[in-house]
Amino acid sequence: MPVEILRAIFQGGVDRKRALAILEQFGSVRGFDNANLKERMRVPGIGRTLAKRFDQYMELPYRKGE
Secondary structure (H helix, E strand, C coil): CHHHHHHHHCCCCCCHHHHHHHHHHHCCHHHHHHCCHHHHCCCCCCCHHHHHHHHHHHHHHHHHCC
C-alpha cells in the first residue's frame, strides 16, 4: 500500500522501483516527509523537481483550508 501512495503523490512520476527505494531508505511515507530536500534527493531517481513536488502535494490539504 505505501508504494501505491507514493506513486499517487508523485502523480505517476515515481515508478515502483523508485517508490521501493524511498521506503527502503526512509522506512515510511512519513519518514520521507520528515526528510529535507537534500536527503530526499539522495534516493536514486529523485531529483529536485520530484522532491519539491512531494512538499507541494503534502501541503494541499492545508491550502484548501485557507
